[in-house]
Amino acid sequence: MTATTQHEPLQKSAELDRREFFTKIGLGSLGIAAAGTLAFYYQYLSPNVLFEPSPIVNAGALDRYPLGSVTLDVNSAIYLIHIADGYFSLSAICTHLGCVTAWKPELKMIACPCHGSRFNIEGQKLAGPAPKPLPWLKAWVNDDGELMVDRSITIPQFQFLRV
Numbered sequence: 001m002t003a004t005t006q007h008e009p010l011q012k013s014a015e016l017d018r019r020e021f022f023t024k025i026g027l028g029s030l031g032i033a034a035a036g037t038l039a040f041y042y043q044y045l046s047p048n049v050l051f052e053p054s055p056i057v058n059a060g061a062l063d064r065y066p067l068g069s070v071t072l073d074v075n076s077a078i079y080l081i082h083i084a085d086g087y088f089s090l091s092a093i094c095t096h097l098g099c100v101t102a103w104k105p106e107l108k109m110i111a112c113p114c115h116g117s118r119f120n121i122e123g124q125k126l127a128g129p130a131p132k133p134l135p136w137l138k139a140w141v142n143d144d145g146e147l148m149v150d151r152s153i154t155i156p157q158f159q160f161l162r163v
Ligand code: FES
Pocket: 094, 095, 096, 097, 098, 099, 112, 113, 114, 115, 116, 117, 128, 129, 130
């Protein structure tokens, strides 16, 4: 009995340490759970915005496009074309599966490298699996005399820009 009483303070001290240890683990777990909840709500409440480049392209001065020229702007995936009827812009994206087409001056046609669709200079399909012609895009001349194109607005075919 006396031996037990000698060890009692030691047992109490060990019990307190154990209690303190589990209390700290419990508080740490609550802290981690609270941080996770805060991170979730921050992500949930922050706006989910996708930044895209403007659809409007400044193609530069009109004299960059002499009569008879077909210019591919690879960055914007548009053609800037100047023929006797006027200026116009076509999307360079193939209407089949979205490959960027290329102007073939020796054939006087626009060709898709992916599955062989062919279009004439006005974007009408000549051959291949493309289901539709290349879209005509809204084009205008701004106050500084520069050719502007809005890639997000298609217009009916043969609406030439005459300046
Ligand atoms: S993507 Fe142009 S023909 Fe298929």
